[in-house]
Amino acid sequence: EIVMTQSPATLSVSPGERASLSCRASQSVSSSLAWYQQKPGQAPRLLIYGASTRATAIPARFSGSGSGTEFTLTISSLQSEDFAVYYCQQYDNWPWTFGQGTKVEVK
Amino acid sequence: DVQLVESGGGLVQPGGSLRLSCAASGFTFSSYSMHWVRQAPGRGLECVSAISTGGGSTYYVNSVKGRFTISRDNSKNTLYLQMDSLTPDDTAVYYCARVLTGYDYWGQGTLVTVSS
Numbered sequence: 001e002i003v004m005t006q007s008p009a010t011l012s013v014s015p016g017e018r019a020s021l022s023c024r025a026s027q028s029v030s031s032s033l034a035w036y037q038q039k040p041g042q043a044p045r046l047l048i049y050g051a052s053t054r055a056t057a058i059p060a061r062f063s064g065s066g067s068g069t070e071f072t073l074t075i076s077s078l079q080s081e082d083f084a085v086y087y088c089q090q091y092d093n094w095p096w097t098f099g100q101g102t103k104v105e106v107k
Numbered sequence: 108d109v110q111l112v113e114s115g116g117g118l119v120q121p122g123g124s125l126r127l128s129c130a131a132s133g134f135t136f137s138s139y140s141m142h143w144v145r146q147a148p149g150r151g152l153e154c155v156s157a158i159s160t161g162g163g164s165t166y167y168v169n170s171v172k173g174r175f176t177i178s179r180d181n182s183k184n185t186l187y188l189q190m191d192s193l194t195p196d197d198t199a200v201y202y203c204a205r206v207l208t209g210y211d212y213w214g215q216g217t218l219v220t221v222s223s
Contacts, residue, residue: 034208036152044213045213046210049208049209053208056211087152094166095166096142096157
């Protein structure tokens with residue numbers, strides 16, 4: 001099973017600032033990497049797939065990069081609606097696995 | 108619009124069974140692989156089971172192998188998860204999710220609580 005490790009666990013950011021979230025895979029997943037946003041009481045929402053492609057209707061302030069074992073999600077200028085938990089997920093090998101999440105909170 | 112609606116969750120005693128359903132609409136259900144994903148209270152996400160478009164291939168995470176059975180009825184646009192021999196560790200919100208590159212659509216989830 002591929003282990004996905006996210007850092008940091010919590011990121012305190014002021015509105016308008018830039019946030020960078022990291023995700024590391026225990027072995028290469030090529031570009032089979034997705035990012036999700038989850039707000040309390042809601043299902044996760046797909047933000048990024050293929051490591052760097054924004055999903056439908058996702059604002060341009062969200063961007064993804066990386067390949068192999070190291071990945072980054074960047075939110076260029078945090079808006080109030082962006083404070084949430086973010087998960088990375090590999091879909092290269094079954095079982096598909098998620099990181100433990102990074103909570104982005106208001107500083 | 109794509110919709111996935113889960114049902115069948117509830118409170119069950121350890122050792123008991125439940126059958127979850129996921130009703131799909133707004134897309135050609137038979138063209139997509141489908142997964143069940145669960146989230147224990149206050150915890151992260153875990154892919155539990157997967158099924159191919161025609162149902163001929165199924166996959167399970169080790170923790171549920173031999174206890175859970177995934178299936179689908181493409182004539183009814185419905186995905187199922189039969190859960191047997193439930194333990195408190197199976198307590199979670201269970202989501203069905205459509206597979207594309209990752210999960211592009213999720214249901215709202217159904218809560219399964221295993222407790223005596």
